[in-house]
Amino acid sequence: MERVGERIRNARESLGWGVSQLAKTMGVSRQTLHKWESGEIVSPRPDQLFKLARKLNRDPEWLITGKEPPRASSEEQHRLLTHFARLDPALRQSILTLICSLPPRE
Structure with missing residues (x-):
């Protein structure tokens, strides 16, 4: 390995x-x-x-x-995940907290 x-x-x-x-x-x-x-x-x-x-x-x-992350199912998701992975860990956590607090799409 x-x-x-x-x-x-x-x-x-x-x-x-x-x-x-x-x-x-x-x-x-x-x-x-x-x-x-x-x-x-x-x-x-x-x-x-x-x-x-x-x-x-x-x-x-x-x-x-050595494990590849899951692949995005769309170009938009791919771009989002790529940019998110490059962020500082503290900023990623803040963004996750914000996203989780949003109401679901109707």
């Missing part, structure tokens, strides 16, 4: 980025990124994982587990 570090490396390479480019974008050293990818550091901190997911255009769940 593919590890977190392998998924980070594969996503980085699929974007055509080198270690230096992603490390700079993340605000970490090349050595830290190498340790994540090699598994020397088993997994980045949660805040770093969410930032990695945004930078790599991947779902945080995929980075952590």
Whole structure:
């Protein structure tokens, strides 16, 4: 089974980025990124994982587990889920609270 570090490396390479480019974008050293990818550091901190997911255009769940999120059934849902996944976790929670408080469509 593919590890977190392998998924980070594969996503980085699929974007055509080198270690230096992603490390700079993340605000970490090349050595830290190498340790994540090699598994020397088993997994980045949660805040770093969410930032990695945004930078790599991947779902945080995929980075952590390797499981792809459910697919949207329409283009509108796909766009909504894509943008939602890129938000800061606290903002996502606020949006979920707001949405859950709305009355259902009649």
